[in-house]
Amino acid sequence: MKVTYLRSQLGSEPANVRDEIDPSFVNDNYWLLLPFHFSCDTNAAVEDAGVQKLPQGNGSAEKVVVKYPSDGGYSPGDTWDLYVGSDGRIEEMGYHHGGPAKLEVLATWADYKKAGPLLFSLDHRGTRNGDPLHLTFSNVAVKLVGSNTWMDAQ
Numbered sequence: 001m002k003v004t005y006l007r008s009q010l011g012s013e014p015a016n017v018r019d020e021i022d023p024s025f026v027n028d029n030y031w032l033l034l035p036f037h038f039s040c041d042t043n044a045a046v047e048d049a050g051v052q053k054l055p056q057g058n059g060s061a062e063k064v065v066v067k068y069p070s071d072g073g074y075s076p077g078d079t080w081d082l083y084v085g086s087d088g089r090i091e092e093m094g095y096h097h098g099g100p101a102k103l104e105v106l107a108t109w110a111d112y113k114k115a116g117p118l119l120f121s122l123d124h125r126g127t128r129n130g131d132p133l134h135l136t137f138s139n140v141a142v143k144l145v146g147s148n149t150w151m152d153a154q
Helices: 007-012 015-040
Strands: 043-053 060-067 079-083 090-096 104-108 110-115 118-126 131-136
Touching: 007 015, 015 079, 079 110, 090 118
Parallel strands: none
Antiparallel strands: 043 060, 060 079, 079 090, 090 104, 104 118, 110 118, 118 131
């Protein structure tokens, strides 16, 4: 399905766009592009919590906590615990929803592939509120500005 819309005009869109497509886009967008969000977001508080044990795996990594303020943006009040390896890649992630509905996610970040100059994690395994979670991406490609060629993640 291909949908084009302006998020600022969601109130005038059909209910399926507002209630299904936009939340799904946001979810997939954060899973695929999370490091890019954090590098661009200026309203999140970032804390280096030092080296910590990985929540799901063996070993340890540098824990970086990213917390959004309770108002505004796509992720109000949410907290993200990133476990970053010595290579600068996210190894595992913890997500804690800031709203009234309980949502806790623990997931690995694996199967890193490069598409053009960008590196993506295409496989995530863990739990969502204690239930098994497995999220994968396929057919990821980028097209650089000025190019007509798509570069597949490899």
